[in-house]
Amino acid sequence: MPYTDGYIFEDILNFLTNVTTGTILMRHAALDECGYFDETLLRQQDIQLFACFSYRYKIKLLREYLLNIDISDGQNRPNINTLWVVKKAYINSVDSILRQLPQKQQKQLQFHIKTEVGIQMLRRGRPWDGIKAVTSCLKSPRVFFLEVRKNVMLLAEILLKNCNYKKYSG
Numbered sequence: 001m002p003y004t005d006g007y008i009f010e011d012i013l014n015f016l017t018n019v020t021t022g023t024i025l026m027r028h029a030a031l032d033e034c035g036y037f038d039e040t041l042l043r044q045q046d047i048q049l050f051a052c053f054s055y056r057y058k059i060k061l062l063r064e065y066l067l068n069i070d071i072s073d074g075q076n077r078p079n080i081n082t083l084w085v086v087k088k089a090y091i092n093s094v095d096s097i098l099r100q101l102p103q104k105q106q107k108q109l110q111f112h113i114k115t116e117v118g119i120q121m122l123r124r125g126r127p128w129d130g131i132k133a134v135t136s137c138l139k140s141p142r143v144f145f146l147e148v149r150k151n152v153m154l155l156a157e158i159l160l161k162n163c164n165y166k167k168y169s170g
Contacts, residue, residue: 009055038093048093111143
């Protein structure tokens with residue numbers, strides 16, 4: 001498995017782990033202590049909850065996959081404008097954790113989110129807006145490395161699809 005045990009809240013904040021609240025067991029007292037879902041969020045309540053939980057508690061991972069989630073249909077994805085609102089609300093909901101991080105890491109998270117929205121713009125046929133947002137990760141070498149590691153194949157597929165290249169027949 002590509003994940004490690006421990007305090008993994010930074011990986012969760014940066015969307016680098018696919019561990020979800022549906023795959024974990026929590027003690028009721030621990031959940032009471034760290035808080036519940038932020039019901040004001042339109043999306044990503046589970047990520048917000050898990051980020052807060054993993055900030056206070058070490059996570060012990062099993063070395064096997066127990067859940068398979070299909071997210072290929074895009075049926076429940078917000079439009080680009082709504083996605084910005086969703087991401088800003090998420091950042092606000094985990095603000096108490098972010099304030100504990102160094103300023104550099106806070107900026108890295110902002111670059112990561114711009115890159116994530118940019119990838120969605122590329123997927124939805126807005127290549128120039130998408131490229132502009134994706135290049136924000138160039139401001140942080142760490143974010144750039146993480147994004148490349150996570151999205152290199154996805155970006156290539158999206159760019160090739162949007163370019164509409166015609167085969168040369170000669």
